[in-house]
Amino acid sequence: MRSDGNIGAPIGLKIAAGAGLLFLHLPILLIFVYAFTTEERSYQWPPPGLTTKWLAVTWNRPDIWEALSLSLKVATVSTAIALVLGTLCAAAVSRTRFFGRETISLMVILPIALPGIVTGIALRSAFNLSDIPFSTWTIILGHATFCVVVVYNNAVARFRRTSASLVEASMDLGADGFQTLRYVIMPNIATALLAGGMLAFALSFDEVIVTTFTAGQQQTLPIWMLEELVRPRQRPVTNVVAMVVVLVTFLPILGAFYLTRDGDQIAGGGK
Amino acid sequence: MDEVDLEVFEGEFFAMLGPSGSGKTTCLRLVAGFEQPTSGHIEIFGQTAEGVPPFRRNVNTVFQDYALFPHLNVIDNVAYGLMIRGAGKAERYRTAAEALELVALPGLGKRRAGELSGGQRQRVALARALVNKPRVLLLDEPLGALDLKLREQMQEELKNLHRQLGITFIFVTHDQNEALSMADRVALFNQGKVVQVGTPQEIYRCPNSRFVADFVGSSNLLPPEFVAGISGQNKWASLRPEAIRLTSAGGHEASVVACSYLGGTTRLALDLGSLRLHALLPSVATIPQPGQRVRIDWNPDDVHLMEDGI
Numbered sequence: 001m002r003s004d005g006n007i008g009a010p011i012g013l014k015i016a017a018g019a020g021l022l023f024l025h026l027p028i029l030l031i032f033v034y035a036f037t038t039e040e041r042s043y044q045w046p047p048p049g050l051t052t053k054w055l056a057v058t059w060n061r062p063d064i065w066e067a068l069s070l071s072l073k074v075a076t077v078s079t080a081i082a083l084v085l086g087t088l089c090a091a092a093v094s095r096t097r098f099f100g101r102e103t104i105s106l107m108v109i110l111p112i113a114l115p116g117i118v119t120g121i122a123l124r125s126a127f128n129l130s131d132i133p134f135s136t137w138t139i140i141l142g143h144a145t146f147c148v149v150v151v152y153n154n155a156v157a158r159f160r161r162t163s164a165s166l167v168e169a170s171m172d173l174g175a176d177g178f179q180t181l182r183y184v185i186m187p188n189i190a191t192a193l194l195a196g197g198m199l200a201f202a203l204s205f206d207e208v209i210v211t212t213f214t215a216g217q218q219q220t221l222p223i224w225m226l227e228e229l230v231r232p233r234q235r236p237v238t239n240v241v242a243m244v245v246v247l248v249t250f251l252p253i254l255g256a257f258y259l260t261r262d263g264d265q266i267a268g269g270g271k
Numbered sequence: 272m273d274e275v276d277l278e279v280f281e282g283e284f285f286a287m288l289g290p291s292g293s294g295k296t297t298c299l300r301l302v303a304g305f306e307q308p309t310s311g312h313i314e315i316f317g318q319t320a321e322g323v324p325p326f327r328r329n330v331n332t333v334f335q336d337y338a339l340f341p342h343l344n345v346i347d348n349v350a351y352g353l354m355i356r357g358a359g360k361a362e363r364y365r366t367a368a369e370a371l372e373l374v375a376l377p378g379l380g381k382r383r384a385g386e387l388s389g390g391q392r393q394r395v396a397l398a399r400a401l402v403n404k405p406r407v408l409l410l411d412e413p414l415g416a417l418d419l420k421l422r423e424q425m426q427e428e429l430k431n432l433h434r435q436l437g438i439t440f441i442f443v444t445h446d447q448n449e450a451l452s453m454a455d456r457v458a459l460f461n462q463g464k465v466v467q468v469g470t471p472q473e474i475y476r477c478p479n480s481r482f483v484a485d486f487v488g489s490s491n492l493l494p495p496e497f498v499a500g501i502s503g504q505n506k507w508a509s510l511r512p513e514a515i516r517l518t519s520a521g522g523h524e525a526s527v528v529a530c531s532y533l534g535g536t537t538r539l540a541l542d543l544g545s546l547r548l549h550a551l552l553p554s555v556a557t558i559p560q561p562g563q564r565v566r567i568d569w570n571p572d573d574v575h576l577m578e579d580g581i
Contacts, residue, residue, distance in 0.1 A: 165338035168305050171325040172332045173352035173403060183355070187342040 035239035054236040067224035075204040078143035086151030094159035112149040120213030134216030142214035147200035154196030158189045195259045198252035274464045286442045286450035289460030295443045331400035332409040337392045339384035346380030352403040370398040390421045407439040447487045484509035491548045506576045514573035515550035522568030
């Protein structure tokens with residue numbers, strides 16, 4: 001007897017699935033190809049020639065470095081904020097029962113369900129009303145709103161799967177609150193936090209909409225790329241940057257995927 | 272929870288028995304320090320326990336779901352308490368290995384908690400609680416998740432362990448057989464109150480209320496009208512099924528309603544007209560069949576009068 005999984009799909013379905021995957025991923029390959037084209041004004045197909053000179057050009061453009069370092073800074077700080085707030089919130093919601101618990105859970109998740117443009121406009125008018133000048137910190141605050149959600153979701157799922165009596169067992173065996181956090185809670189939620197943190201970082205790193213509304217004169221990397229497309233100057237440089245961004249965001253997401261997958265087995269072992 | 276007034280003696284095997292929701296687990300958690308009393312007083316070895324966090328009590332707990340740390344292997348689970356107290360690695364592992372030997376589980380140190388069977392996890396939980404050398408060991412329904420055979424085996428081992436260590440065991444269970452067979456003394460809980468405290472024999476032979484008589488073994492409850500007829504006292508009384516015997520003359524006439532064979536004994540449901548009784552007879556006797564009329568009797572001493580009609 002063979003299981004259903006081994007019966008081959010019809011050939012038409014296979015072709016359709018392949019075409020779907022190609023449609024999703026070919027454009028990304030095109031970006032890579034144009035990063036090496038010799039033509040700098042328009043995207044001409046096929047590329048008239050291939051060159052690696054744009055890598056060097058990109059390396060020597062100070063505006064790119066500025067945008068990149070701003071993006072890294074914003075992503076790092078907003079991820080850090082999200083890790084602290086998201087974890088604490090998840091712990092409260094999953095460990096205790098209190099009035100308004102479900103409401104808080106919904107309100108934490110809401111920013112990611114809202115269109116970014118709504119979050120952006122809301123934040124912009126809020127900053128205006130309270131006379132907060134636009135700066136790196138307003139971008140960070142904007143990004144933190146959706147980063148918290150990602151961390152919260154990961155942490156809350158892990159907390160639900162870990163038995164509450166673990167904390168009691170640790171206390172019972174002589175560990176105070178801090179030791180319990182360090183030796184029991186952290187090891188059990190670490191992979192969930194890492195996964196949530198990586199996703200949050202990746203989300204922040206390529207965010208455009210909220211950033212447009214909360215940034216002043218500064219440019220994060222995605223904003224810089226958008227500007228470059230409007231006013232063409234050394235066009236393939238944008239492609240080089242895009243290629244780097246794809247690689248930089250792809251790795252953490254892949255890592256997060258593997259970590260949460262293993263986490264299922266680790267967290268399930270308690271009972 | 273109120274009207275819980277208990278004293279547990281040092282070195283005792285004490286069981287807290289009761290139906291679910293009767294307050295026995297809450298009582299245990301108060302002793303462990305996971306919950307704080309809103310009023311009342313707890314003393315552990317003469318020291319006030321209110322406000323003392325669980326990690327400063329010389330009391331360890333075996334949890335109902337074992338609560339083994341999933342990120343640690345067996346030996347690190349057992350050594351956790353020693354690690355927290357700052358013991359060196361070599362000493363820690365030596366003591367933990369000894370504790371594992373004590374619960375008859377040597378050589379499994381490298382396994383993860385998730386790879387163990389229910390019975391093995393239970394032993395690890397026991398070793399982990401004992402490694403800190405507590406003066407009191409709290410056990411919260413520790414055998415609830417095990418199957419019958421394993422449960423009986425663990426009951427025996429727990430008793431041996433208690434004898435060997437000489438420390439106080441406080442044991443929570445809803446299984447009356449478990450409480451009676453293991454404990455030196457039993458406290459029976461109902462609806463947040465302790466209804467009776469005593470040795471298993473006292474609890475079984477002399478229940479002080481209808482609840483106790485009914486919960487501990489299935490006793491026959493005799494209503495006051497019936498008891499007045501046979502002893503002259505207008506009180507509820509309990510009569511254990513095994514105290515009833517068949518007789519040829521005298522006693523009471525009854526008809527057999529049902530009869531179930533239980534191996535060594537046979538259980539009869541009897542109709543005395545005004546009340547129904549259950550009797551447990553040794554299977555060696557000639558067993559009357561349903562519909563048959565029999566005469567039954569019992570020793571008047573076996574009718575235990577109860578002060579409390581509840």
